[in-house]
Structures are given as C-alpha cells and as structure tokens.
Amino acid sequence: EVQLVESGGGLVRPGGSLRLSCAASRFTFSTYDMHWVRQATGKGLEWVSGIGSRGDTYYPDSVKGRFNISRENAGNSLSLQMHSLIVEDTAVYYCVRGRRSMGFDSWGQGILVTVSS
Amino acid sequence: IQMTQSPSTLSASVGDRVTITCRASQSISTWLAWYQQKPGKAPDLLIYKASTLENGVPSRFRGTGSGTEFTLTIDGLRPDDSASYYCQAYNAYWTFGQGTKVEIK
Numbered sequence: 001e002v003q004l005v006e007s008g009g010g011l012v013r014p015g016g017s018l019r020l021s022c023a024a025s026r027f028t029f030s031t032y033d034m035h036w037v038r039q040a041t042g043k044g045l046e047w048v049s050g051i052g053s054r055g056d057t058y059y060p061d062s063v064k065g066r067f068n069i070s071r072e073n074a075g076n077s078l079s080l081q082m083h084s085l086i087v088e089d090t091a092v093y094y095c096v097r098g099r100r101s102m103g104f105d106s107w108g109q110g111i112l113v114t115v116s117s
Numbered sequence: 118i119q120m121t122q123s124p125s126t127l128s129a130s131v132g133d134r135v136t137i138t139c140r141a142s143q144s145i146s147t148w149l150a151w152y153q154q155k156p157g158k159a160p161d162l163l164i165y166k167a168s169t170l171e172n173g174v175p176s177r178f179r180g181t182g183s184g185t186e187f188t189l190t191i192d193g194l195r196p197d198d199s200a201s202y203y204c205q206a207y208n209a210y211w212t213f214g215q216g217t218k219v220e221i222k
Contacts, residue, residue: 044214045205045216047213050211105162110159
C-alpha cells in the first residue's frame with residue numbers, strides 16, 4: 001500500500017517561512033506526479049502545488065511566487081517551501097499522489113500549519 | 118475553471134437515492150473526479166474520468182456526465198456514507214468544488 005508521510009508543520013508568524021516534507025514509499029516515486037492540497041478547518045479542499053515526474057511545476061495564483069514545490073527522486077521525497085506566509089495559509093496540508101488520467105489516488109494523513117502572531 | 122457543487126449539505130435516510138451535482142465553468146470533457154472525506158481523515162478517491170469507479174468502491178456509487186455537468190449518485194444510502202463529497206476538475210490544473218456534506222436522518 002502506498003505510504004505518504006508529511007512532516008515539518010507547526011506554528012509560524014505572519015511573514016515567516018516554513019518547509020514541509022513528504023516521505024513516499026511502496027511505489028515508484030519517480031514516475032508519478034505529486035501535489036500538495038490544503039484544507040482550512042471546516043473548509044473545502046484547495047490544490048496548492050503540483051510537480052510532474054520530470055520536474056515541471058504548477059501553482060494556483062493564490063500561492064504563486066510564495067510557494068515552491070520540489071522533489072528528490074533518489075530519496076523518494078517531496079517538499080513544499082512556503083514563504084511570506086499569511087494567516088489564510090493556516091490549514092492541514094496533504095501530500096498527494098497524482099495520476100493524469102485519474103486525479104489524486106493516494107493521500108497522506110496531513111500536517112497542520114498554523115500562521116499566527 | 119470554477120467548479121460549483123450543489124447542494125452544500127443534504128440530509129437523507131438510509132436506503133435513499135442521493136444526487137450531488139457539479140458544474141464546471143467551461144468544458145472539461147470527462148476529466149472529473151469525486152472524493153469522499155470523513156471527519157478527521159484524508160479524502161479518498163471514489164470516481165475518476167467522470168464515471169469510472171476506483172478499485173474497492175461499492176457499486177452503489179455512480180458518476181455520470183461530461184462537458185460541464187456532472188452528477189454523483191449514491192443508490193441506497195448507508196450510514197457509512199455520511200461524509201463530505203468533493204468534485205475535482207483535472208483537465209488542465211486541478212480545481213475542487215466547494216463540497217457537499219451528506220448527513221443521515
């Protein structure tokens with residue numbers, strides 16, 4: 001069974017930075033697209049970044065220029081570097097495996113990021 | 118692309134047929150997925166390509182539609198189906214609908 005385990009969450013001040021990591025296992029990581037999806041408490045799902053198997057990256061306007069997604073295929077890891085954080089970035093962040101024909105077929109358990117002074 | 122789901126909440130009885138609608142602001146062909154999310158858990162993929170059931174998903178879940186109009190139907194609602202359901206377009210970027218909370222009466 002696919003495993004995706006997030007780490008690096010926590011409390012950060014507005015304007016600060018934080019780096020999330022995701023350790024992937026039990027599948028051939030290098031051949032899959034990977035994404036980050038977030039969910040504020042009591043709210044819906046919001047896609048926040050994606051990276052293709054060849055390293056092409058994608059962002060919605062809400063985080064473009066502030067968030068940077070990257071991957072290390074040799075270590076089966078995914079990262080999300082977040083800068084200039086605002087209160088509205090507070091959410092549970094999920095590491096997600098994507099498939100172009102299917103959407104998002106495997107999700108991590110999620111990790112909480114809180115942006116507060 | 119904007120994805121609009123309706124209703125935002127619904128309450129139904131065990132055994133009922135439940136229908137959730139998702140509308141795309143422009144055509145997405147059949148590049149649509151449905152997810153189920155239970156409280157405190159990560160979402161699970163239910164349906165992809167608008168109508169294909171993910172492995173292990175019960176056949177009481179059914180997805181239909183193409184272009185801009187899509188529906189998720191649950192035939193014979195069960196207590197375990199109490200959850201939030203999200204549609205997602207994935208033709209270019211990846212956009213979720215606002216979600217529908219399904220409650221059991």
